[in-house]
Amino acid sequence: MNLKRNSMMLVFSSMFLLSFGFVLSHGADGDPDVNQKVRNLAAIKKIKETKDISLLYVKGLVCPSCALGIRIKVGKLPFVDSSRYKRGVDMDAKTQLITVALLPGVKADDQSLSLAIIAAGYDPVERYTMQEGKLKSHPFAKVKSSS
Amino acid sequence: MSADEPIMNMMPRWDNGWGLQLIDEYRHESDLLLGKSTAYRGFTEDVHLLHLQGVYTWDRSIRLTYKLPYVLDARREMPDNLGGKLVEHDSGIGDATLALPLKKYFNLDGRSGSWGFKPMLRVPLAGEDSYKIYDNEWGGGLGLSYDFETSRLAFLSSASFWFFGNEKPNENKFSLDLGYKFYPLGTNSQILWETDFLLKDNGTENLLAGPALYWNINDLTHIRLEWKHDFYSKQGKLDHGNGDRILLSLGLVY
Numbered sequence: 001m002n003l004k005r006n007s008m009m010l011v012f013s014s015m016f017l018l019s020f021g022f023v024l025s026h027g028a029d030g031d032p033d034v035n036q037k038v039r040n041l042a043a044i045k046k047i048k049e050t051k052d053i054s055l056l057y058v059k060g061l062v063c064p065s066c067a068l069g070i071r072i073k074v075g076k077l078p079f080v081d082s083s084r085y086k087r088g089v090d091m092d093a094k095t096q097l098i099t100v101a102l103l104p105g106v107k108a109d110d111q112s113l114s115l116a117i118i119a120a121g122y123d124p125v126e127r128y129t130m131q132e133g134k135l136k137s138h139p140f141a142k143v144k145s146s147s
Numbered sequence: 148m149s150a151d152e153p154i155m156n157m158m159p160r161w162d163n164g165w166g167l168q169l170i171d172e173y174r175h176e177s178d179l180l181l182g183k184s185t186a187y188r189g190f191t192e193d194v195h196l197l198h199l200q201g202v203y204t205w206d207r208s209i210r211l212t213y214k215l216p217y218v219l220d221a222r223r224e225m226p227d228n229l230g231g232k233l234v235e236h237d238s239g240i241g242d243a244t245l246a247l248p249l250k251k252y253f254n255l256d257g258r259s260g261s262w263g264f265k266p267m268l269r270v271p272l273a274g275e276d277s278y279k280i281y282d283n284e285w286g287g288g289l290g291l292s293y294d295f296e297t298s299r300l301a302f303l304s305s306a307s308f309w310f311f312g313n314e315k316p317n318e319n320k321f322s323l324d325l326g327y328k329f330y331p332l333g334t335n336s337q338i339l340w341e342t343d344f345l346l347k348d349n350g351t352e353n354l355l356a357g358p359a360l361y362w363n364i365n366d367l368t369h370i371r372l373e374w375k376h377d378f379y380s381k382q383g384k385l386d387h388g389n390g391d392r393i394l395l396s397l398g399l400v401y
Contacts, residue, residue, distance in 0.1 A: 034257050060254025062298045062333040063328055065363050068400070069161030072366075086366070092300045094258065121207040122161035123254040 007110045030107045034094055044135050052081070054100040054108040055129075057133045057137075060122040061098070067091040069120035071097065077116060115139045151214055152248060152265075154398035155361055155371050156181075156294070156303055156324075160252075162206045166279050168398040170198035175392035180382040182350075185389070190232065192223035192316060192387040194280060196241070211247045212334075216270075218243035223387060241281035243270040245370030246290070260295025260302075269309065286311040300345035301326030316348035316383070335363040341375065355392075369398035372373070 007136040035045060045053055061067065067089060074080060075087030084089040084101035091098050098117075102108055110127060117124040153345055154166040174194050179187035197217045204210045218238050227233035231365040246267040269286030273279065292305035308319050326339040342356040357375035366372060380388030389399040 004396065012201070059256060059258035060252075062257060062259055064333075065157065066259070068366050070157065070361075072161055072164075072401075119162040121162075121252065122259075134254065144313050 019072070026081070034112060039095045039097065040135055042092065042097055044130070046097065047128060047130050047135075051101065052102045052104055054102055054113065055099065056098045056113065056117070056127050056129060057120050057125045057126055058096055058098050058117055060097045061091060061093060063093050064091065065099070066122065067095070070117060070122065072111065073116040074098075074100055075118040077109070077112055079103055079108050079112075110140065151322075152246075153202045155369055155396065157371070158201065158398070158400045159204045160207050162386040164202075164204040164400060166202040166204075166398060166400040167201075167262055168198075168200040168396055170196075170394055171201065172196040172392060172394045173197060174390055174392035176377075176387035178387065178389045179385060180380055180384075180388040181385050183381045186385060187226055190224040190226070190387070192221075194221045195219040196221075196280075203227065207252055208250055210250070212244075212246045212248060213310075214244040214246075216243075216279050216281065221278075221295070223278060225278075237280045238279050239274045239276070239277040241273050242283060243272050243287075244268070244288075245270060247310075248289075248290070248310075258295055258297050260293070262292065263294075263305070264293035265290030265292070265307075267307070267309075269311070278346070282311075282315045284311050284313055284315045285316070285331045290330040296326075299328050299329060301339070316351070319346045320344070320347075324359075334365075341373070343375070347383060349387070350381065351387070352379065352381040353377060354379035357391075367399055367401060369396075369400065371396040371398070 043055055051065040071087040071089045074089050075082045080088040080101055081103045085099065088101040100108065100113065114124045117140060124140045126139045129136050129138065153168040157275035158164065159166050164170055178185045178193040179190035196286055197216045198221055199217070200213065202210055202212045221237040223235050224232040225235060230373045236241055244267060246265050248265040250261040250263050267290060269288065272279035273283040286309050288307055288309040290305060290307040292303065294303040305322045307320045310343050321344045322341065324339050324341045328337045330336065339355070339359040339361065341359050345353040354376040356378055357373065357377040359371060359373040362370045377388055377390050382388055
């Protein structure tokens, strides 16, 4: 009797969690107030105002605590100036833009940046630069993460 | 609380991350219940526990956690069958819990979350006293979870199922946490409302709920204060109920 009851509870709660989660995770892709246009404007402003940075859009960043792992992983990269911002990383949770401070005259290695962000638990989407007065995006190659 | 994972159900999410959490728990139960009825009013129980918990994140999909409780002092009043009260005590190490949380994360635009599947093992370490806070029995468990967060909201639902071998009744636990985030003085904080429902094979049913406050002070240090009240208590055997519990947690991650 107890085994039957436990099995029913297990099935019932699994179905509840699965269905509820499915609806939530597939219903909408995030914050409707933050579209690509808002992100682009923020990116242009950041690049014009700040020197020696790499500006990235990273999916999944939603609060300052999210940047903790990124600071730990990205802050160790040899081209990052960890004396600026917090361990060389600044984050805007609203636009999900990550600003990585670079050592003067040093170019960022996109693959190292991408792998460090994935190791922190998030998904890098693209890097931004300004070319001939226009914002240009450089998508990161899709790297299969373990989860 | 028992379904929560170190550290504060959140961290570390990064590869090769470590976390340590210390929880000071105090609970007071006001009456001795049998079923939904108060069998002995004013027969109290006071329990003071210290939980040492740790986590290692292999990568974001695999973690190893342990929970080791220590009973600093436990005291309960039981009927002595002569019309008076018999006072019993417990202290010392409790039963440990080892778990292997497996998570599938999803990162969306402005929202992030995970699905969780967690095999668990209860390891009997508790000693003998005049009564038992921990039952000194082996047990196997399974946990399921789903959580997500946005820049303002946090949601966590979980269910766990424990199976024990001998006299200890099997347990089912369900938790639902809703949080609102705010960012005072450049820090990261969250206020939550947490609800736990406990169901045992012997007929025991408890509904606990209350607020919690989480504060991320800096990259290393996280604090959480939690209060839960017994909103509904039904005891399958003569046991204490109608109480409150307060937990203060300090978490360190690196």
